Amino acid sequence: MPRIPLPDPADMTAEQRAVHDSVVSGPRGKMIGPLRAVIHSPELARRWSALGEFLRYSTCLPPRLNELAIIVVGRRYTSQVEWWAHSAAAAKAGLSVEVIEAIRLGEPPAFSDQDEAAVYEFARQLVQAGQVDEATYRAVERRFGARGVVELAGVVGYYTMVSMTLNVHDIPLPDGVATQLSPLPQSNGLLTPLPAARPR
Numbered sequence: 001m002p003r004i005p006l007p008d009p010a011d012m013t014a015e016q017r018a019v020h021d022s023v024v025s026g027p028r029g030k031m032i033g034p035l036r037a038v039i040h041s042p043e044l045a046r047r048w049s050a051l052g053e054f055l056r057y058s059t060c061l062p063p064r065l066n067e068l069a070i071i072v073v074g075r076r077y078t079s080q081v082e083w084w085a086h087s088a089a090a091a092k093a094g095l096s097v098e099v100i101e102a103i104r105l106g107e108p109p110a111f112s113d114q115d116e117a118a119v120y121e122f123a124r125q126l127v128q129a130g131q132v133d134e135a136t137y138r139a140v141e142r143r144f145g146a147r148g149v150v151e152l153a154g155v156v157g158y159y160t161m162v163s164m165t166l167n168v169h170d171i172p173l174p175d176g177v178a179t180q181l182s183p184l185p186q187s188n189g190l191l192t193p194l195p196a197a198r199p200r
Contacts (some may be wrong), residue, residue, distance in 0.1 A: 004169045006036045012185060015042040021135060023049050025058050026063055032174070033081050034165040055158045059151040063121045064093035071160045072123035075103050077163035078181050078190040087180070106184040108198040115143055117197050119152065124194045126156045 007010050009020055016036075016039050023031045026049075038045040059066055067090035074082035099116070102109035118139040125132040135172040141149045165171070167190065173179065184192055 001174060002172060004037050004172050019045045026053060033161060034162050037169040037171060057154050060148050067093050068095055069123040069155045070120050071103055073156055073163055075129055076127040076192055078183055078192055079163035080173055080179050080181055081124045081165050081166045082163050083181050084173055106192050110198050120197055122152055123156050133165040162196040
C-alpha cells in the first residue's frame with residue numbers, strides 16, 4: 001500500500017491534470033513511478049518531468065549506458081519500481097542479460113565493452129561513496145567529453161532522487177508484477193553494496 005494517495009486523472013486538480021496530460025503525451029506514454037506521488041506538488045512535478053525526460057532520453061550517452069547507470073542506482077537503493085522499469089529498458093537497449101542479472105544479485109558483473117565498464121564503475125562509486133576517483137572520472141571524460149561526465153553524474157543524481165521518492169512513499173509495482181529485488185545478506189537495510197566488475 002502506498003503511503004500517499006495516488007490520484008486518478010479524474011480526481012486531479014486542473015493543474016495536476018495539465019502535468020499528467022503532458023507526461024502521457026510525451027515519450028513516457030504513461031504516468032508511473034515517482035510522478036504519481038510528486039503530482040501532489042504540480043509545479044515540482046512539471047519541472048521533475050522535464051528534467052527526467054532529458055536525462056532518460058536525451059543525454060549524449062547511448063541508451064544502454066544510460067540504462068546501465070540507472071539500474072546501478074536502482075539496485076543500490078533496492079528500488080523495486082525503478083529496477084522493474086529500467087532493467088527491461090536496459091535489456092531492450094542492448095545491455096546483456098548476464099550483466100543485468102549480476103547487478104540484480106549484487107555480484108561482480110563482467111563487461112566485454114569498456115564503455116559499459118567505465119559507466120558501471122562511475123555509477124557504482126558515486127552511489128556508494130558520493131564521489132568517484134580520478135581514474136574513473138577521466139575514463140568517462142575521455143570517451144564522452146565534459147558533457148558526458150556531467151550528464152552521467154546528472155543521471156545518477158536524478159535517479160537517486162527517483163529511488164528515494166519511490167521508496168519513501170511505498171509506490172507499488174503495477175498489478176501482477178512481482179518484486180525482482182531482495183535485500184542481500186551484505187546489505188545495510190535497503191542499501192546494497194555493489195562490487196567492482198570482474199575481469200573478463
